[in-house]
Amino acid sequence: MKKVELKVKELCSGYGRKQILFDVSMHVKAGEIVAIIGPNGAGKSTLLRNICGDLLPWSGKVEFSGIELTGKNPAECLRHGVVYSPQGNRVFHNLTVTENLRVGGYALSRIKFTERSNSVLEAFPGLINRRAQKAGLLSGGEQQMLALARVLIADPKMLLLDEPSLGLAPSILDNLFERVSLIARERNIAILLVEQKVNRTLQLADRVVALRFGRIMHCGEATALLRDRETLSRIFV
Numbered sequence: 001m002k003k004v005e006l007k008v009k010e011l012c013s014g015y016g017r018k019q020i021l022f023d024v025s026m027h028v029k030a031g032e033i034v035a036i037i038g039p040n041g042a043g044k045s046t047l048l049r050n051i052c053g054d055l056l057p058w059s060g061k062v063e064f065s066g067i068e069l070t071g072k073n074p075a076e077c078l079r080h081g082v083v084y085s086p087q088g089n090r091v092f093h094n095l096t097v098t099e100n101l102r103v104g105g106y107a108l109s110r111i112k113f114t115e116r117s118n119s120v121l122e123a124f125p126g127l128i129n130r131r132a133q134k135a136g137l138l139s140g141g142e143q144q145m146l147a148l149a150r151v152l153i154a155d156p157k158m159l160l161l162d163e164p165s166l167g168l169a170p171s172i173l174d175n176l177f178e179r180v181s182l183i184a185r186e187r188n189i190a191i192l193l194v195e196q197k198v199n200r201t202l203q204l205a206d207r208v209v210a211l212r213f214g215r216i217m218h219c220g221e222a223t224a225l226l227r228d229r230e231t232l233s234r235i236f237v
Helices: 044-051 074-079 097-104 110-121 140-152 170-187 198-204 222-227 229-236
Strands: 004-015 018-029 033-037 059-064 082-085 158-162 190-194 207-212 215-221
Touching: 004 044, 004 190, 018 044, 018 059, 018 190, 018 215, 033 044, 033 170, 033 198, 044 082, 044 158, 044 190, 074 082, 082 140, 097 110, 097 140, 110 140, 140 170, 170 190, 170 198, 198 222, 207 222, 215 222, 215 229, 222 229
Parallel strands: 033 190, 033 207, 082 158, 158 190
Antiparallel strands: 004 018, 004 059, 207 215
16 A cells, blocks of 8 residues: 555635635645646645645645645755646756756755766656757757656655646647656656646546635546546536
8 A cells, every 4th residue: 555645634725815725635645646626716736835835824734754844945845855846937948958957956966966867867768868958949848858857856755746738739748648657656756736638637647636716626536537527527617
């Protein structure tokens, strides 16, 4: 049985006086992919930001591997193995592939960085011979791969991915999701994935948590929800 890595308990949060999340509880196990789905404004990205320390919860708890993360900042969460990859532009266009990776491994010694970058790039063979190339010259799919490689440099135990498919063509998306699946299984990393490509995401994930108006509307096996079109429709109506 896989060890439970992340536990979120009765989390409430928001911005200013506006509450976004209401008593959200969930968990993610090592090597497991859990998808967070829901309509725009449901609180998906807010949940990730609370977990990684980018946003302070109003109440509730966030625990990872038995350590309470509630109230810790992103740097402290990173030291405990929790890495957040936000949506949008994720690479530094004027830096080379190696320099982008170095940003993710800023705390590593030169020898350790070389070891980690060689290991990480095994999962992204398209980048191996492009280490000296500026990231801005890579395709959109290659930039997304580089973004994933950069967060893996820190040797995370938990990845929080916020819409990694943003702006990608379907063929590139398939490759990206295949890499995400390999990362979870082969490296035993817990992955919490926020995505708008619902059908494709449910095919990838082990379990799903659906948010609506900041509350959990549904949770269960991803493939079961994929077959339950009535429940899936209610989530987004």
